[in-house]
Amino acid sequence: MNLDNIKVIGFDADDTLWVNETYFRDAEERFAELLEHYETKNKIDQELFKMEIKNLELYGYGIKGFMLSMIEAALELSNNEVSQATLSKILDLGKKMISHPVELLDGVVEVLEKLQGKYRLIVLTKGDLLDQERKLERSNLSEYFHHVEVLSDKKEKNYQDLLDHLEIDVNHFLMIGNSLKSDVLPLVNIGAKAVHIPFHTTWQHEQVEEPKEKKGYITVSKLTEVLEYL
Amino acid sequence: MNLDNIKVIGFDADDTLWVNETYFRDAEERFAELLEHYETKNKIDQELFKMEIKNLELYGYGIKGFMLSMIEAALELSNNEVSQATLSKILDLGKKMISHPVELLDGVVEVLEKLQGKYRLIVLTKGDLLDQERKLERSNLSEYFHHVEVLSDKKEKNYQDLLDHLEIDVNHFLMIGNSLKSDVLPLVNIGAKAVHIPFHTTWQHEQVEEPKEKKGYITVSKLTEVLEYL
Numbered sequence: 001m002n003l004d005n006i007k008v009i010g011f012d013a014d015d016t017l018w019v020n021e022t023y024f025r026d027a028e029e030r031f032a033e034l035l036e037h038y039e040t041k042n043k044i045d046q047e048l049f050k051m052e053i054k055n056l057e058l059y060g061y062g063i064k065g066f067m068l069s070m071i072e073a074a075l076e077l078s079n080n081e082v083s084q085a086t087l088s089k090i091l092d093l094g095k096k097m098i099s100h101p102v103e104l105l106d107g108v109v110e111v112l113e114k115l116q117g118k119y120r121l122i123v124l125t126k127g128d129l130l131d132q133e134r135k136l137e138r139s140n141l142s143e144y145f146h147h148v149e150v151l152s153d154k155k156e157k158n159y160q161d162l163l164d165h166l167e168i169d170v171n172h173f174l175m176i177g178n179s180l181k182s183d184v185l186p187l188v189n190i191g192a193k194a195v196h197i198p199f200h201t202t203w204q205h206e207q208v209e210e211p212k213e214k215k216g217y218i219t220v221s222k223l224t225e226v227l228e229y230l
Numbered sequence: 231m232n233l234d235n236i237k238v239i240g241f242d243a244d245d246t247l248w249v250n251e252t253y254f255r256d257a258e259e260r261f262a263e264l265l266e267h268y269e270t271k272n273k274i275d276q277e278l279f280k281m282e283i284k285n286l287e288l289y290g291y292g293i294k295g296f297m298l299s300m301i302e303a304a305l306e307l308s309n310n311e312v313s314q315a316t317l318s319k320i321l322d323l324g325k326k327m328i329s330h331p332v333e334l335l336d337g338v339v340e341v342l343e344k345l346q347g348k349y350r351l352i353v354l355t356k357g358d359l360l361d362q363e364r365k366l367e368r369s370n371l372s373e374y375f376h377h378v379e380v381l382s383d384k385k386e387k388n389y390q391d392l393l394d395h396l397e398i399d400v401n402h403f404l405m406i407g408n409s410l411k412s413d414v415l416p417l418v419n420i421g422a423k424a425v426h427i428p429f430h431t432t433w434q435h436e437q438v439e440e441p442k443e444k445k446g447y448i449t450v451s452k453l454t455e456v457l458e459y460l
Contacts, residue, residue, distance in 0.1 A: 058328050060360035064294040071301060072321055080314035084305050087317065091302055098288050129359045130290035130382040147395065152360040165377065 001218050003193060003229050008168050009115060011145075012177030013125040013132060015199040016223070018139055019103040024066065025201055027093050031070055034086050038078045048073045049204055056205075060152055062128030067094030098131060102138040107224035112144040114227055123148040124162070124175065126182065154182035156190050163192075176226060181208040188216035195219075195226050231448050233423060233459050238398050239345060241375075242407030243355035243362060245429040246453070248369055249333040254296065255431055257323050261300055264316050268308045278303045279434055286435075290382055292358030297324035328361065332368040337454035342374040344457055353378040354392070354405065356412065384412035386420050393422075406456060411438040418446035425449075425456050 014020035032044040039047070051073040052066065059065025070090050074082045115121060121144055125132050129150045136142055147166065151158045163170055173192040177183025178199040185208065187194045194217040220226060244250035262274040269277070281303040282296065289295025300320050304312045345351060351374055355362050359380045366372055377396065381388045393400055403422040407413025408429040415438065417424045424447040450456060 058325060059294060060358075064289060064298060068294060068297055068321065068324075071317070075314050075318055078314075080318070082314065084308075084310035084312065087301070088305055088310070091298065091305075094298075095288060128290075129380060133382050150359060152363050 001193065001216075001229065003174060005171050006119065006174045006193065006230070007172040008120045008122065008166075008174070009230075010122050010124040010173065010175040012175070012179065012183045013123050013135065014127065015178040015201075016105070016176060016183070016197060017108050017123075017141065018105060018135065021199060021201045021203055023097050023100055024203065027066070027070075027097055030093055031074075031090065034089055035074060035077055035082065038081070044073075044077060047077050051076070053205060060128075061126050062131055063094055063097050064128060066097075067091065070094065102135050104139060104141075105223065107222060108141070111223050111227060112141065115230060116144050119230070120146045122146055122166075124151060124154075124159075125149075126151045126154050154179075154186060156186040159186055159192070160190050163190075176223075178202070179206045180210065181206050184217050185211070191216075193217065195229070197221070197223055197226075231423065231446075231459065233404060235401050236349065236404045236423065236460070237402040238350045238352065238396075238404070239460075240352050240354040240403065240405040242405070242409065242413045243353050243365065244357065245408040245432075246335070246406060246413070246427060247338050247353075247371065248335060248365065251429060251431045251433055253327050253330055254433065257296070257300075257327055260323055261304075261320065264319055265304060265307055265312065268311070274303075274307060277307050281306070283435060290358075291356050292361055293324055293327050294358060296327075297321065300324065332365050334369060334371075335453065337452060338371070341453050341457060342371065345460060346374050349460070350376045352376055352396075354381060354384070354389075355379075356381045356384050384409075384416060386416040389416055389422070390420050393420075406453075408432070409436045410440065411436050414447050415441070421446075423447065425459070427451070427453055427456075 011017060028045060028048060031048060032041045035044050048070065051069040055065060055069050059068060071087060074087060074090060112121065123136065123145050132150045136148060149162055163173060170191045174194065175183055175187045175192060176195045176197065178197050180196055184194040184196045196217055196219040241247060258275060258278060261278060262271045265274050278300065281299040285295060285299050289298060301317060304317060304320060353366065353375050357380065362380045366378060379392055393403060400421045404424065405413055405417045405422060406425045406427065408427050410426055414424040414426045426447055426449040
């Protein structure tokens with residue numbers, strides 16, 4: 001893939017710059033333990049996921065919506081029998097997620113150091129605005145980025161609107177991220193380029209099939225590999 | 231106040247373009263009714279407010295954080311005795327707030343029609359990104375605005391960063407909003423101008439004293455009055 005035209009690089013944040021999905025998986029484990037009297041782990045996992053998807057349009061992405069869905073799923077799964085103490089524990093579980101320290105992924109600082117100055121670097125993330133600003137601040141990565149944009153979703157239209165607003169030519173834009181569905185395919189569909197770096201765990205809702213013909217993007221196994229192309 | 235230099239006008243959204251605080255007041259009333267077996271209305275109001283402030287740093291502004299604080303306050307106020315059915319009702323209360331239709335305030339369309347073209351109009355709101363985008367879409371006001379920015383807070387630094395990012399000279403900027411604390415004083419402090427339009431109800435957390443010397447802003451009683459100055 002020829003990246004000679006690229007002037008602006010957008011980085012996804014969660015599971016591209018720092019660990020995120022792992023904490024959701026941990027919280028789901030803990031949630032299933034708290035409700036183990038009522039249902040099997042499998043059923044609890046399924047019902048929580050269904051609840052999240054049902055509420056996604058209303059709550060959007062992020063930890064607060066996840067907390068509200070856990071509360072609602074706990075009430076439903078237990079037929080309103082879940083104890084008040086357990087509900088308090090669920091709130092605590094979410095609060096701990098929000099205040100969790102940021103763990104950078106391997107090679108992030110090295111890659112940003114090398115690309116800084118050569119390209120305009122921006123962060124494009126979805127989820128909760130406050131959460132994402134806080135994580136960026138805690139990550140100490142702010143200095144590398146020209147601009148940070150938190151999107152309510154990452155569909156083609158969200159990207160197109162953003163490129164228009166920032167006056168970025170789609171031919172000059174490269175997106176780097178872990179989600180084929182959110183960070184790669186919408187970009188390729190609007191004519192930009194993308195680099196896919198799979199993370200070891202992906203939320204079920206983010207899973208899509210790889211297209212038969214791989215066009216407009218490459219897949220690498222770790223972030224530092226992008227330096228071979230840029 | 232001379233507004234001849236103004237080129238860009240920022241509008242607050244909640245309680246400036248459309249009704250918002252009223253729905254929080256209504257939800258608080260309903261919350262107090264749901265818990266009336268445990269405490270007086272006064273005490274319930276106070277405890278819910280305290281909980282919101284305690285959680286503000288973690289949750290930020292918006293309905294989802296309010297919902298989580300209501301759940302937590304209900305558990306605490308009732309000594310973990312609040313029924314599961316009541317907690318479900320609290321969740322429903324919040325969901326209804328999120329999906330509430332947008333009610334525009336008087337004169338909004340008239341004022342935007344008249345200012346459009348003469349000034350660059352932007353929306354500057356705080357709160358939940360998805361909520362605010364949804365409200366703007368439902369309001370049918372998107373066409374009037376050049377840009378919409380949802381801020382995690384409205385302090386001097388948030389405004390300064392935004393003006394820098396949008397390359398707006400502070401002398402060319404006027405902010406219009408209902409909150410003296412969030413829409414007026416921070417702007418005046420960084421050298422911009424502001425118009426204050428008090429709304430009949432203000433969240434306790436947004437209340438500040440009027441400065442002794444009123445400088446850099448005017449107060450009007452309704453939005454259409456700004457047309458006399460612009």
